[in-house]
Amino acid sequence: MRKLKNSELDRLSVEGFKASKKTPIIVVLDNIRSLNNIGSVFRTCDAFLVEKIYLCGITATPPHKDIHKTALGSTETVTWEYVENILELIERLKSENIKVISIEQAVNATMLNEFTAQQQTTYALVFGNEVKGVKQEVVSASDLVLEIPQFGTKHSLNISVSVGVVVWDIFSKLK
Numbered sequence: 438m439r440k441l442k443n444s445e446l447d448r449l450s451v452e453g454f455k456a457s458k459k460t461p462i463i464v465v466l467d468n469i470r471s472l473n474n475i476g477s478v479f480r481t482c483d484a485f486l487v488e489k490i491y492l493c494g495i496t497a498t499p500p501h502k503d504i505h506k507t508a509l510g511s512t513e514t515v516t517w518e519y520v521e522n523i524l525e526l527i528e529r530l531k532s533e534n535i536k537v538i539s540i541e542q543a544v545n546a547t548m549l550n551e552f553t554a555q556q557q558t559t560y561a562l563v564f565g566n567e568v569k570g571v572k573q574e575v576v577s578a579s580d581l582v583l584e585i586p587q588f589g590t591k592h593s594l595n596i597s598v599s600v601g602v603v604v605w606d607i608f609s610k611l612k
Contacts, residue, residue, distance in 0.1 A: 460608055461560065462559070467523045468493070469496045473504075474507075477507045478490065479511040480511045483511035490516070492519045494523060499512040549606055585602055
């Protein structure tokens with residue numbers, strides 16, 4: 438085996454990315470404190486051709502040097518929008534027939550590995566604050582709650598890791 442050079446990876450140009458058919462996934466970040474986490478989420482969303490990112494509440498927006506450091510240019514490829522009030526955003530997404538899913542540990546949550554993604558459906562995946570998670574009123578307003586199965590001693594994963602796990606899982610189920 439030989440490690441591939443970047444020039445051999447056959448990646449899209451910025452223009453090619455913008456023109457490509459997107460995965461019907463929207464990522465919603467609500468009250469994310471870490472600028473590095475925000476940048477990492479942009480990079481993951483670029484990797485899987487995510488349709489859009491919504492940044493809500495206290496979540497910082499590009500341009501910012503700490504977001505840029507981990508995003509590595511993906512703030513220029515992935516479409517994003519700032520919306521202060523997440524509940525208004527959820528209402529708007531639902532009116533557009535987008536299925537809103539909170540990623541949280543909750544009573545009657547569906548385990549990610551048991552979730553079946555439906556073709557012809559756009560999913561808005563809501564990820565909450567690093568400490569407090571997704572707010573209860575957002576969980577209540579969601580169509581579904583997905584939980585990432587975990588088997589160790591910790592209660593949660595880092596937000597950017599959670600986004601990577603969930604986006605990859607749903608991306609692979611849709612493809």
